[in-house]
Amino acid sequence: MNRTTTLHRHAVSAPLMTALAACTIPATPIVSEFNGDSVTIVTSAFADPASVRQKSQEEASRICAKGPKKKAEYASTRTNQQTYEQSHLFLCLN
Numbered sequence: 001m002n003r004t005t006t007l008h009r010h011a012v013s014a015p016l017m018t019a020l021a022a023c024t025i026p027a028t029p030i031v032s033e034f035n036g037d038s039v040t041i042v043t044s045a046f047a048d049p050a051s052v053r054q055k056s057q058e059e060a061s062r063i064c065a066k067g068p069k070k071k072a073e074y075a076s077t078r079t080n081q082q083t084y085e086q087s088h089l090f091l092c093l094n
Helices: 003-021 049-064
Strands: 030-034 038-044 071-080 085-093
Touching: 030 049, 038 049, 049 071, 049 085
Parallel strands: none
Antiparallel strands: 030 038, 038 085, 071 085
């Protein structure tokens, strides 16, 4: 491969990477576990952190309200580096 081809490849890939970085990943919370005392919400690690906090709290509150304990309180977040997912643990309290 000659130098011109390599430079052309980088010139094409740089704008593409910039365009992909500008994409907004929605903070779609998914309930992965619920046992009445706690709920785990999974979100994308690429989503906007402020949106993730808000939507995860809303979903945890909705799920906890279905059980005997009505209030959802944030406890922790684990990040899976292989799947780019975050698991947010909420405790269901009275």
